[in-house]
Amino acid sequence: MPELPEVEVVRRGLADHVVGRCVQRAEITGPRVARRHVAGAEDLAARLQGTVVTGAARRGKYLWLVLDGDEALIIHLGMSGQMLVEPAEAPREKHLHALFVFADDGPQLRFVDQRTFGGLALSPLADDGIPEAVRHIAPDPFEASYDQRAVIRRMKRRESAVKRALLDQSLVSGIGNIYADEALWRAKVHGERLCSALTKPTLGRILGHATEVMAEALNQGGTSFDALYVNVNGASGYFDRSLHAYGRAGTPCDRCGSLMRREHFMNRSSYSCPACQPRPRTRRPR
DNA sequence: CTTTTCTCCTGTATGC
DNA sequence: TGCATACAGGAGAAAA
Known part of the structure; x- marks a missing residue:
């Protein structure tokens, strides 16, 4: 079950393989994965199109991709969520809920979650670099602001x-x-x-x-x-x-x-x- | 306000 | 073999 160390491993993977790339197209499959995105799955997919991933950050078990420097794609893995970096020809996973195709020829990013306790949402970034949707979560022990x-x-x-x-x-x-x-x-x-x-x-x-x-x-x-x-x-x-x-x-x-x-x-x-x-x-x- | 319980989901393991 | 049940548990809504 992903707790802080496991989520941090995923963050590092995203920093290595996704940061700096432009989203050409995003597929969001089914309403459940986007249930925290109030405007819905279609809105989420539409707003991801054409954005550039400029960072990968984390607080506690919450993970997010910084988009064009001013918005965050919140990723919560829940119990069984995985972020997979895979070639386009890789077969679709049974529990594939989101798919990102990039403008380069590199591999896709996929969100796979068997139990769908996890999910994705867009949230504005506050001045301190924490998304609004993560504000209610306290700093984790590895943050500078942890007291x-x-x-x-x-x-x-x-x-x-x-x-x-x-x-x-x-x-x-x-x-x-x-x-x-x-x-x-x-x-x-x-x-x-x-x-x-x-x-x-x-x-x-x-x-x-x-x-x-x-x-x-x-x-x-x-x-x-x-x-x-x-x-x-x-x-x-x-x-x-x-x-x-x-x-x-x-x-x-x-x-x-x-x-x-x-x-x-x-x-x-x-x-x-x-x-x-x-x-x-x-x-x-x- | 604080604290506790309930609910969401599906694959795996176990019991009868 | 099949069916029912327990279990895994993060987080937010709802209730107390």
């Missing part, structure tokens, strides 16, 4: 579980279920403990571990890049052997040997060590 002390202050005031806060993209962006579990394992904290019950140094350690584990994943994901295939499988394909918590239910904790457990939280799975990460004593009110 960890401010994030800690906001977290400390929250009465919700710390894992919920880690997954809240308006607090800090880029962290998904996998890296949240990894950060909590490294920090030896159970995800259902309340933010307000943790000390600021502990909250800082958790955020630091989240940043660290994403940086490590990015280092490994970056090596997997294939010139003609902008990969989205960084976590599942390359970093998974480095995971200590996610998907490890029933296997020994890499730190203490206790058998890792799986619990359900926020309609998804959470993995943790019962010895290193004890549940909070007082059950949260429902």
